[in-house]
Amino acid sequence: QVQLQGSGPGLVRPSETLSRTCSVSGDSISTSSQYWGWIRQPPGLGLEWIGSIYFSGSTYYNPSLKSRVTISVDTSKNQFSLKLNSVTAADTAIYYCARLLGNYGPVGLWGPGTRVTVSS
Amino acid sequence: QSVLTQSPSVSGAPGQTVTISCTGGDSNFGAGYDVHWYQQVPNSPPKLLIYGNTNRPSGVPDRFSGSKSGTSASLVITGLQVEDEADYYCQSYDTSLKAVFGGGTKLTVL
Numbered sequence: 001q002v003q004l005q006g007s008g009p010g011l012v013r014p015s016e017t018l019s020r021t022c023s024v025s026g027d028s029i030s031t032s033s034q035y036w037g038w039i040r041q042p043p044g045l046g047l048e049w050i051g052s053i054y055f056s057g058s059t060y061y062n063p064s065l066k067s068r069v070t071i072s073v074d075t076s077k078n079q080f081s082l083k084l085n086s087v088t089a090a091d092t093a094i095y096y097c098a099r100l101l102g103n104y105g106p107v108g109l110w111g112p113g114t115r116v117t118v119s120s
Numbered sequence: 121q122s123v124l125t126q127s128p129s130v131s132g133a134p135g136q137t138v139t140i141s142c143t144g145g146d147s148n149f150g151a152g153y154d155v156h157w158y159q160q161v162p163n164s165p166p167k168l169l170i171y172g173n174t175n176r177p178s179g180v181p182d183r184f185s186g187s188k189s190g191t192s193a194s195l196v197i198t199g200l201q202v203e204d205e206a207d208y209y210c211q212s213y214d215t216s217l218k219a220v221f222g223g224g225t226k227l228t229v230l
Contacts, residue, residue: 110165
């Protein structure tokens with residue numbers, strides 16, 4: 001059974017960089033046609049797409065966040081990561097890592113999600 | 121403001137049928153991208169409910185069905201049950217190659 005587990009600090013100071021890593025177990029991150037992504041949900045609000053990556057390193061970012069986001073993959077560790085720089089309070093949210101079924105496919109599997117708070 | 125538009129709330133009594141709508145535009149549904157639906161109960165991640173407009177993942181009851189026509193999509197829940205009370209989100213892609221979500225619809229089972 002495939003599982004996703006995110007890790008990283010739950011508190012980030014304004015203007016600094018938010019970093020999250022998602023560890024994949026039960027499947028290879030290099031499996032063909034599977035993409036890996038990050039989605040966030042501000043408190044009490046809806047879902048926002050951050051971006052996604054293929055094991056080859058091809059990335060797709062939300063244009064509204066593109067200037068601040070980097071998503072990378074480490075196939076040797078079966079992990080993928082998110083970095084969001086210059087954060088503000090507006091970046092406070094639950095951050096989910098996810099497995100996508102194809103580049104334009106649905107999110108077939110969600111990680112449990114972790115709340116990240118931006119505050120001094 | 122979400123790219124895909126959903127009504128904020130819908131309600132129904134147990135046993136009834138409810139429809140949750142999702143309206144897009146030429147850059148997403150109109151461009152041929154599929155719609156996917158998710159169910160989110162409080163304090164849990166979303167769960168895939170319908171993919172590729174009409175398909176149910178294994179384990180999703182056939183009370184849930186989806187459709188898409190033109191720039192609109194719908195999720196229909198028949199035989200409403202108390203445990204269906206949740207937030208429902210539609211999702212697609214658009215020509216900027218990013219995924220887009222609806223704002224979510226809160227379903228209340230009366």
